[in-house]
Amino acid sequence: MKRFGMPALIGISFLICIVPSWLGWFSNYIQFIITLIGINIILTVSLNLINGYMGEFSVGHAAFMGVGAYTSSLLTVYLLTENPFFGKAILPEELSILIFPISLLIGGVAAAIFSLLIAIPSFRTRGDYLAIVTLAVNFIFKSSIENIDAIGGPRGFMGMGKVVKAMDNLVSFPWLIFWTFLIVVFSIFIIRNFVNSTMGKSIIAIRDDEIASELMTVNTRWLKIVAFMLSCGLAGMAGGLHAHTVTFINPSSYFILQSTYILVMVYLGGMGSLSGSVISAVLFTILLEMLRPLDVWRWVATPLLLIILMLFRPTGIMGSRELLDVFPKLKKYFSSLQERLTNAFIKS
């Protein structure tokens, strides 16, 4: 599994997501859902680092997503398109393919810097302060954006559609799905390696017993800040993707409701389980779409499902285990497959 399983899994999901979209077999709606699933995976996996592995409680993940969304879309719209906010385009449309990923990255960095401003004061103290602070951050973000008229204020901001269209005109390729896919893989890879390193284990140690980990000379405050920044940076990148997928954003897109969705996905999947996060993000996104005919009743059905989940499986789908821990047979199968493949490889 270690050597072949992951690349194989990534390759297969790459083929499933991108090729049919590229060839036009998937309708725009299905492509939209696939992108949304990817974005939700990034958000869930990254929040799991804070709430699951580190044991802190952040309830304002959407605010960091929003920072990334606004930063990257302001950047692309400002640079690449003619728009009512900034006037003429500065760079030719042809550069959109290059500028788009850079803007996502800058969105992520902006979110990480923003999170640093939150982290420095809130990790001075221990306990539940982060929950209160992040809740406040969510309100601060919404009110601040609403009061900046230059970027639309409460009316929202748009023009990202043109950027996406420009990329598509240049080379016909499902760019959004492609970048979402890459960032999903990147996020899972980086968080998986992080939590398996000594640093990541120290984060779990902080969750178990903060004072004891300090006795072991773990620099708890610094580690918490690093993990928080990493998580929020990834959320910022997800925000950039989200903004370009929905092509219209307003401050309330990144408010409590969105934060709650991310929280629900984390708890649905299981705290401290990356595969659980991925599974729950996929299931939850599809479920929300399937419940669309229920209209307003969707907001009743979803919490109801959460209550049922908490009653019958309070640890979430996976608990704190990973997929291969739950299905040891699968692990055996993969390792024997790997052996056979290695042997075949040596023979040839």
Added chain:
Amino acid sequence: MLLSIKDLVVSYGAIQALHGISFDVEEGEIATLIGANGAGKSTTLWSIVRQIKEMGGRVVSGSIEFKGEDLLKYPPHDIVNKLGITLVPEGRRVFGNLTVLENLKIAAYGRRDNKGIEEDFKRVFKIFPRLEERKSQLADLLSGGEQQMLAVGRSMMNRGKLMLLDEPSMGLAPILVKELFENLAKINQEGTTILLVEQNAHLALRYATKAYVIETGTITLSGTSEEVEKNPEVKKAYLGT
């Protein structure tokens, strides 16, 4: 003199916990601090490792010297990494969601010499072979005795010169306590000085060379453990004979 504490006053808010205690620990010995609940034993240990702030307290005055150097100058992580003073906290406090080996790895968090860390794993496993058998098990699934072994093993990972133990016998079956203390004596013979805080005075006095009796924040009696054991007051109050 390895550790020497002079007129240490520590308070939690308005409440003074230590009213100026003084005592010394010499290199290579096992010293013990005995006393009842709330006498200030744990407070003393947390002050030595400079974590008293985390417990809500503060060193008001007095000095703690380690090898003639003022300890209060050093930040908490240097106390462990540079000076080699480690604390095995009361109630074990192992990291339940990590395996035994990961617990030991975290204990070597401040170190970068992988070879030395490997050697120290071996050293810990030699004294506690049980831990090697349970290497990849989660610490939460260990028995109380094994958890205490892990807590002691964790503090061995920093090649401590001085090991502070806070109530290591708490919650353990008598046979396990005996085994643990035998192992502590072994660690001591390897060159680690031990300062032991115990409520179980009988046991502490049997293994220690020097003893201090602490009562409501002041040291009332000190001497070799034989002397302290023979003291009629101590007999009446702590040994129950």
